[in-house]
Amino acid sequence: MVLALAPQDITFWEITLAIGAVVIVAVIALLSLLLSLVRSIDTNVQQLKDAAQGVRSDTANIKVALAVADSLDEVAEEARRHAELLGVSAK
Numbered sequence: 001m002v003l004a005l006a007p008q009d010i011t012f013w014e015i016t017l018a019i020g021a022v023v024i025v026a027v028i029a030l031l032s033l034l035l036s037l038v039r040s041i042d043t044n045v046q047q048l049k050d051a052a053q054g055v056r057s058d059t060a061n062i063k064v065a066l067a068v069a070d071s072l073d074e075v076a077e078e079a080r081r082h083a084e085l086l087g088v089s090a091k
Contacts, residue, residue, distance in 0.1 A: 005013070
C-alpha cells in the first residue's frame with residue numbers, strides 16, 4: 001500500500017490551499033468592512049433617534065400653540081373693531 005502522492009497531486013493541493021487561504025483572507029476583510037459599515041449606520045441611526053426625540057419634545061404642545069395663534073387673530077380683529085368704533089385709526 002503506497003501512501004505517497006504524485007508530484008502533480010501535491011501541486012494541485014498546494015494551489016488549492018493557497019486559493020483557500022486567499023478566499024479566507026478576502027472573507028475576513030469583507031466581513032470587517034461590513035461590520036464597520038453596520039457600526040457607522042448604527043451610530044447615525046442613534047443620532048437620528050436623538051434628533052427625532054428633540055423634535056418630538058419641541059412640538060409636543062403644537063395644538064396649544066395653534067389655538068393661541070387662532071385666539072390672537074380673534075383678539076386682533078376685536079381690537080380693530082373697537083378702534084373703528086372709537087374713531088381711532090388702526091395701523
